[in-house]
Amino acid sequence: MIEIIPAIDLREGKCVRLFKGAIGTETCYYENPVDALTHWKDAGATRIHIVDLDAATGIGSNKDIIERLVSFAGKDISIQVGGGIRDESIANAYIDIGVSKIVIGTAAVQDPRLIEKLSRRHGSGKIIVALDHKDGMVQVKGWTEDSGKNVYDMARSMENHGAGAILFSSVEADGAFTGPDLKGTRIMVNTISIPVIAAGGVRNLGDVASLNDAGAAGVIIGKALYEGKIDLPSAFRLFSPGTKKK
Incomplete structure (x- = not known):
């Protein structure tokens, strides 16, 4: 059964959502991200996906806020973090402050050996590789460049280099309420043996059910939760593994 993971995207210290990943299109939902974490915790979430949009695009960092969120979450909520994790030292620093899983995109695509090093040091279960695609091609550097891969x-x-899971998303679907990339998710699930976490385009619980049927191990949901299109407690009742800590 699929695991439901609420998302908290950070931009200039605030909890926001972007449209198709484009900086400048953000909608702010919480001035204080701790309030967002509290909201999802009260709704029953036990795992949260945090993205530092400023670090991902190379224009800043929200590391201090992420530290505060990890501290606030304590042992009740597992925190996974992505965005701007470009080298081993940054990844190790996040693990050291209590982040349960790190999500690496651009750096993994540019140097797969980084995934080998991190999986050897921390175990593959703590390493998620984010592959964001547009028309089947991996996008990097905060979705601003086509990698050609x-x-x-x-x-x-990435599986061969030690990744524990793949976070698979369509740039075109992100924040657009157009539905998830079901075809791509099915292909991805059949391509690798490690878990596939889907992200982007989820509009309702029907989409979550479709991703479950496609074989996704998890789904990261942002805008649909913030806009009230999905009621998180109801979702957890339907997809019970989302209530269990990973």
């Missing part, structure tokens, strides 16, 4: 070939490579 096929997303499914890259997923196989």
Whole structure:
């Protein structure tokens, strides 16, 4: 059964959502991200996906806020963090402050050996590789550049280098309420043997059910939760593994 993971995206210290990943299109939902974490915790979440949008695009960092969120979450909520994790030292620093899983995109695509090093040090279960695609090609540097690499070939490579899971998302679907990339998710699930976490485009619980049927191990949901399109407690009742800590 699929695990439901609420998202908290950070931009200039605030909890926001972007449209198709484009900086400048953000909608602010919480001035204080701790309030967002509290809201999802009270709704029953036990795992949260945090993205530092400023670090991902190389224009800043929200590391201090992430530290505060990890501290606030305590042992009740597992925190996974992505965005701007470009080298081993940054990844190790996040693990050291209590982040349960790190999500690496651009750096993994540019240097798969980084995934080998991190999986050897921390275990593959703590390493998620994010592969964001547009028309089947991996996008990097905060979705601003096309890597020229096929997303499914890259997923196989990341599995071979020690990734514990693949976070698979369509740039075109992100924040657009157009529905998730079901076809791509099915292909990805059949391409690799490690878990696939889907993200982008989820509108309602029907989409979550479709991703479950497609074989996704988890789904990261942002805008649909913030806009009230999905009631999180109801979702957890339907997809019970989302209430269990991973």
